[in-house]
Amino acid sequence: MFIPVLAMHIPDGFLSIPVSALGWLLLIGIVAIALRQTRQQLGDRQIPLMGILAAFVFAAQMINFPVAGGTSGHLLGGTLVAILLGPWAAVLVMTSVIAVQGMLFQDGGLLAIGFNATNMGVIAAFVGYAAYALVGRVMRGRPGRHLIGAAVGAWLGVEVAALATALELAFSNTASLDIALPAMAGVHALIGIGEALITVAALAFIQQTRPDLIRGSEASASRGSGWIAVGLLIALAITLVSPLADPNPDGLERVAEDQGFIETAQQPPYEILPDYTVPFIESEAASTILAGVIGVIFVVGVSYATARLSKKRRGASGSQPI
Amino acid sequence: MQFNVKDRPSMGDTPLHALDPRMKLVVAVLLIVGIVLTPERALPAYPLLWALVASLAVIGRVGVWRLARLGTVALPFALAGLTLLFTTPGQPLATVGGLTISDAGLLRFVSILIKSWLATQVSILLSLTTPFTDLLGALESLGIPQTLVLITSFLYRYVFTLNDEADRLRQARASRSAAPTYGRGGGRWWWRAQVAGGMIGNLFLRSTERSERVYAAMLARGFSGQMRAIAPPPLTWRAALPGLLPLLGLIVIEVLARLWWNG
Amino acid sequence: MSEMLIQVQGLYYHYPDGTAALEDVSFTIHRGEKVGLIGPNGAGKSTLLLHLNGILRSSSGQITIDGLPLTERSLRQIRAQVGLVFQNPDDQLFSTYVHQDVAFGPLHMGLPDAEVERRVEQALEAVGMRGAAGRISFHLSGGEKKRIAIATVLSMQPKILILDEPSSGLDPRGRRSLIQLLASFTDQTLLISTHDMRLAYDLCSRVIVLDEGKIAADGPAADLLTDAILMERHGLESVGHV
Numbered sequence: 001m002f003i004p005v006l007a008m009h010i011p012d013g014f015l016s017i018p019v020s021a022l023g024w025l026l027l028i029g030i031v032a033i034a035l036r037q038t039r040q041q042l043g044d045r046q047i048p049l050m051g052i053l054a055a056f057v058f059a060a061q062m063i064n065f066p067v068a069g070g071t072s073g074h075l076l077g078g079t080l081v082a083i084l085l086g087p088w089a090a091v092l093v094m095t096s097v098i099a100v101q102g103m104l105f106q107d108g109g110l111l112a113i114g115f116n117a118t119n120m121g122v123i124a125a126f127v128g129y130a131a132y133a134l135v136g137r138v139m140r141g142r143p144g145r146h147l148i149g150a151a152v153g154a155w156l157g158v159e160v161a162a163l164a165t166a167l168e169l170a171f172s173n174t175a176s177l178d179i180a181l182p183a184m185a186g187v188h189a190l191i192g193i194g195e196a197l198i199t200v201a202a203l204a205f206i207q208q209t210r211p212d213l214i215r216g217s218e219a220s221a222s223r224g225s226g227w228i229a230v231g232l233l234i235a236l237a238i239t240l241v242s243p244l245a246d247p248n249p250d251g252l253e254r255v256a257e258d259q260g261f262i263e264t265a266q267q268p269p270y271e272i273l274p275d276y277t278v279p280f281i282e283s284e285a286a287s288t289i290l291a292g293v294i295g296v297i298f299v300v301g302v303s304y305a306t307a308r309l310s311k312k313r314r315g316a317s318g319s320q321p322i
Numbered sequence: 323m324q325f326n327v328k329d330r331p332s333m334g335d336t337p338l339h340a341l342d343p344r345m346k347l348v349v350a351v352l353l354i355v356g357i358v359l360t361p362e363r364a365l366p367a368y369p370l371l372w373a374l375v376a377s378l379a380v381i382g383r384v385g386v387w388r389l390a391r392l393g394t395v396a397l398p399f400a401l402a403g404l405t406l407l408f409t410t411p412g413q414p415l416a417t418v419g420g421l422t423i424s425d426a427g428l429l430r431f432v433s434i435l436i437k438s439w440l441a442t443q444v445s446i447l448l449s450l451t452t453p454f455t456d457l458l459g460a461l462e463s464l465g466i467p468q469t470l471v472l473i474t475s476f477l478y479r480y481v482f483t484l485n486d487e488a489d490r491l492r493q494a495r496a497s498r499s500a501a502p503t504y505g506r507g508g509g510r511w512w513w514r515a516q517v518a519g520g521m522i523g524n525l526f527l528r529s530t531e532r533s534e535r536v537y538a539a540m541l542a543r544g545f546s547g548q549m550r551a552i553a554p555p556p557l558t559w560r561a562a563l564p565g566l567l568p569l570l571g572l573i574v575i576e577v578l579a580r581l582w583w584n585g
Numbered sequence: 586m587s588e589m590l591i592q593v594q595g596l597y598y599h600y601p602d603g604t605a606a607l608e609d610v611s612f613t614i615h616r617g618e619k620v621g622l623i624g625p626n627g628a629g630k631s632t633l634l635l636h637l638n639g640i641l642r643s644s645s646g647q648i649t650i651d652g653l654p655l656t657e658r659s660l661r662q663i664r665a666q667v668g669l670v671f672q673n674p675d676d677q678l679f680s681t682y683v684h685q686d687v688a689f690g691p692l693h694m695g696l697p698d699a700e701v702e703r704r705v706e707q708a709l710e711a712v713g714m715r716g717a718a719g720r721i722s723f724h725l726s727g728g729e730k731k732r733i734a735i736a737t738v739l740s741m742q743p744k745i746l747i748l749d750e751p752s753s754g755l756d757p758r759g760r761r762s763l764i765q766l767l768a769s770f771t772d773q774t775l776l777i778s779t780h781d782m783r784l785a786y787d788l789c790s791r792v793i794v795l796d797e798g799k800i801a802a803d804g805p806a807a808d809l810l811t812d813a814i815l816m817e818r819h820g821l822e823s824v825g826h827v
Contacts (some may be wrong), residue, residue, distance in 0.1 A: 011396030011438050011441070012354050012357075012358065012437075012445065013357070013358055013396075013435075013437035013439035013440075014399065014434065014438060015358075016358070017358055017359055020358075031467070032467070035467055039469070044537070044545065044546065047469060047473060047476065047549065048476060048533045048536045048537045049477070049537070050476070051473040051479075051480065051533075052476055052477075052480050052484075052529050052530075052532055052533040052536065053474065053529055053530070053533065054474070054476065054477035055476065055479075055480035055481040055484045056484055056525060056529035057489045058477060058481045058485075059481060059484040059487070059488045059525060060525055062486055063525075064484065065515050065518040066511070073515055073518070075518070075519075075522055080522075084526070092470065092473055093473075094471065094478050096470065099474060100474060100478065100481075102445070102510065103448075104454060106392075106395050106396060106442050106446055106449070108439060109396070109438075109445065110350070110351060110441075110445050111351070111354055111355055111358065111441075154582060169402055173404050174402070174403050174406070174430075175402045175405060176405045176406060176409035178409075178412075179405040179409070180402055180405060183402075183578070184402075194515055195514055197516060197519060198515050198518055198519040198522060199519065200519065201515065201518070201519020201522075202522040202526060203523065204519070204520075204522035204523070205519065205522075205523025206523045206526060206527060209523070209524075209527055210527060213530075238551070308547055312363050
């Protein structure tokens with residue numbers, strides 16, 4: 001049967017109704033724009049191309065590779081598609097993939113499709129694409145810039161999507177942020193490395209076989225400064241909101257004091273947002289952000305090294321298909 | 323790793339299979355909404371909700387226990403909610419490794435587990451009793467943009483074809499993945515990730531080329547950007563009526579849950 | 586109504602990278618004729634077929650279908666008259682259900698629903714696949730897919746049926762039954778591109794040999810296909826005398 005690709009497909013029951021509704025609203029708005037944009041970009045080709053690429057992402061997610069301890073790595077794909085076809089196309093492709101996973105495989109819930117597609121589609125596509133475009137600009141003219149950009153983008157896309165997932169759970173009051181956030185961030189910092197490696201290797205293969213496709217994507221990435229701003233804004237917003245939105249800032253200590261809390265506080269029928277306080281930025285917040293920065297630097301280094309290595313290897317052995 | 327959705331029995335002649343897919347989708351979503359909205363302390367509501375889901379499973383001849391078992395697919399995700407045991411304010415119940423479990427935390431955690439399990443069963447029941455294309459048709463009638471629905475139907479059409487191609491790539495990889503007599507073969511994990519990435523790049527190129535051919539095949543048969551299909555029959559009250567029964571059950575349970583069991 | 590169904594006059598085509606794919610291709614196909622188009626890989630056969638219903642547009646040359654010149658304006662009319670069956674049925678059958686695919690052409694011709702249903706039934710009947718409407722395309726066998734692919738075009742009731750490599754990927758039995766099926770279309774004008782010389786010999790009265798984008802020979806199938814020297818020169822195999 002289907003093996004869940006990542007611990008990022010939120011099932012039903014884990015998002016509150018208001019949070020689910022917000023996810024749907026966000027998704028509907030963004031998909032509406034994406035439909036118009038890709039229609040302009042692709043014309044009548046839109047439907048067959050997006051549809052078959054959605055099938056591609058679905059099939060590609062099932063190409064796994066063993067990592068350590070019986071676990072295996074997979075591609076998520078949002079950033080890869082965003083780099084190859086632009087972020088709007090990636091939004092549609094990923095939304096379609098996640099909808100099918102939810103409706104047919106119960107990999108993620110039905111009500112949760114809104115935020116699942118927002119996390120793994122919209123956020124992964126825009127943040128990843130922005131990082132890709134930014135690296136391409138910073139390293140203008142240097143060899144390997146788009147592979148490094150893709151590595152950074154793929155890693156960051158996964159990481160920010162994971163942070164968003166933790167946030168949504170916390171706002172639904174189904175996970176406590178001060179534990180879920182570092183846990184999600186930590187696990188996905190590793191998963192993101194797998195995503196980065198696969199994305200880079202896939203792009204390298206495409207570059208060798210069809211360099212015209214990569215050139216086209218680079219050209220469009222270098223044009224859109226807006227993307228960089230939008231994507232980095234999303235990333236920044238989520239990273240900064242995360243440590244601030246803790247609904248139970250000092251949960252453990254408060255347990256003892258709050259005996260009788262349940263008796264006095266009548267639960268409102270629908271909690272629009274669970275009560276959250278805005279504490280001063282604790283050292284944990286700073287360390288989360290710092291960890292992100294260190295992670296980015298690490299991934300840039302690793303991917304630059306692998307890009308160089310694989311180039312040397314190919315140079316020595318000719319262009320052998322893998 | 324195979325996904326065998328094509329073997330799933332989404333065809334059948336039970337009243338659940340026969341219910342109009344538009345109605346079925348709406349009912350399923352409302353059931354899930356109802357389940358999620360159940361107050362967490364209304365404990366008697368949970369067995370009743372399960373009885374509601376189970377009776378639907380009986381009507382659809384899906385098998386109550388089978389559905390219950392399939393419904394656990396999402397439970398590993400509950401790891402994310404495990405922390406609630408310790409962080410939710412309430413009466414201390416027990417201490418595990420220096421962490422205190424509160425009664426409210428336990429209640430919240432268990433209620434999330436049950437709700438997720440029930441909601442997942444509803445979603446599985448829907449997919450087991452409705453052919454996927456009918457579901458797509460229902461989505462379109464309910465206002466999901468046609469283009470997105472069509473993209474998804476292309477996904478459904480070609481996912482098996484592309485998965486077969488991926489399988490051939492996997493076999494080619496496996497047949498060349500030899501290991502020395504002693505020791506472990508297959509290279510380092512980052513090298514394996516690169517191999518997988520190469521396969522994915524290969525698959526991407528095949529997919530875009532296929533999309534060009536499919537597009538040409540569509541053009542050849544008169545496609546000009548606007549997709550046409552035979553209009554689905556209008557939804558009549560007679561066809562929709564049976565779908566109201568489970569909703570009635572849901573309403574009764576939810577009212578009880580809010581009025582009497584929410585104390 | 587003209588007896589000359591397809592007229593191709595001085596057709597040239599260059600790939601985007603500049604290589605010539607078709608050079609000064611001219612021929613005429615009459616109503617009811619069964620023509621084989623043969624030539625080595627890369628000769629331009631598929632490129633030529635894609636021109637005949639306007640999927641590829643040439644840099645110069647004139648194509649006329651049943652007296653109607655192919656232009657941007659006549660494109661949709663011409664696509665209804667020229668039925669193109671692609672080589673890989675998985676490209677042709679892009680819908681989930683057989684019915685959706687066979688109905689696609691008639692629906693996009695703007696026919697009313699009742700007429701569409703009638704044509705779907707007729708087309709499935711004609712390819713010997715009655716009752717397959719509710720089946721899922723992915724589950725069909727290779728031979729069945731081929732038949733349905735032909736039905737998706739027959740339902741448009743085209744004046745000419747064009748098939749690209751119809752026997753590729755079929756086992757001997759599937760190939761035999763396909764040849765029988767095509768032979769049963771007695772009144773239908775056919776243009777078949779193929780590497781299967783035996784199939785061309787069995788079905789076609791005339792063949793056109795295309796090589797390096799140019800027409801190398803055009804004549805009765807019985808003469809050309811048994812001409813060992815001609816066939817050899819263009820990387821083909823002659824059919825032994827029967």
